[in-house]
Amino acid sequence: MIKRTILFRILTLVYLVAVGFLCFGNFGGLPEVQRVILGIPTDKLVHFLMFVPFTFLAFWSFSKADKAGIGKTMLTLLALFALGCLIAWGTEVVQGKLPYRTFDVKDFRADRIGLACGTIVTFVVQSIISRKKADA
Numbered sequence: 001m002i003k004r005t006i007l008f009r010i011l012t013l014v015y016l017v018a019v020g021f022l023c024f025g026n027f028g029g030l031p032e033v034q035r036v037i038l039g040i041p042t043d044k045l046v047h048f049l050m051f052v053p054f055t056f057l058a059f060w061s062f063s064k065a066d067k068a069g070i071g072k073t074m075l076t077l078l079a080l081f082a083l084g085c086l087i088a089w090g091t092e093v094v095q096g097k098l099p100y101r102t103f104d105v106k107d108f109r110a111d112r113i114g115l116a117c118g119t120i121v122t123f124v125v126q127s128i129i130s131r132k133k134a135d136a
Contacts, residue, residue, distance in 0.1 A: 004060070005060070005061060005062065008057060008060040008061040009061045011057055012057040012058055012061050015053060015054070015057050016087075019050055019051075019054075019087075019091070020091075022046070022050060023050075023091040023094070023095060024091075024094065024095070024098065024101070026100045026101075028100055043107065044106060044107065044109075044110040045110070047107045047110035047111050047114065048110045048111070048113055048114040048117075049114060050111070050114065051084060051088060051110075051111045051112075051114035051115045051118065052114040052115075052117055052118040052121075053118060054080070054084045054087070054114075054115060054118055055077060055080045055081060055084060055115060055118040055119040055122050056118050056121065056122045056125075058080045058083070058084075059076060059077060059080055059122050059126070062076070070127075070130070073123065073126050073127075073130075074123070077119050077122060077123055078119075080119070081115055081116065081119045084111075084115040084118075085111075085112055085115060088108055088111035088112065088115065089108055091111075092104065092105070092107055092108050092111075095107075
């Protein structure tokens, strides 16, 4: 049976490759999509959704993640949030240098909001797991 941390490391790697593909791919030949969904520009929604899973996947890639206390969990999540922001900023910088993409600070904002939501969800899930273990 595959160990949980190995599974999450593989999922994190696949996720990062997919983000790279979505951020740097040339999709100019595809048909147009709806520009706005529920009043939100579609590309901003895509950026938000792209970065929501990062913190969750990266956090569970650590072998002792579920054994950490609240303080260590918060520091780890803060570090992963910062790393996610660096990755998001890096993707925007690279996109600005590609002839078929553009740099957009609003995309970076959507990335950070997605990272923040993912970080909060990860913290809540970890808190529930820790509480259940303490009660057992």
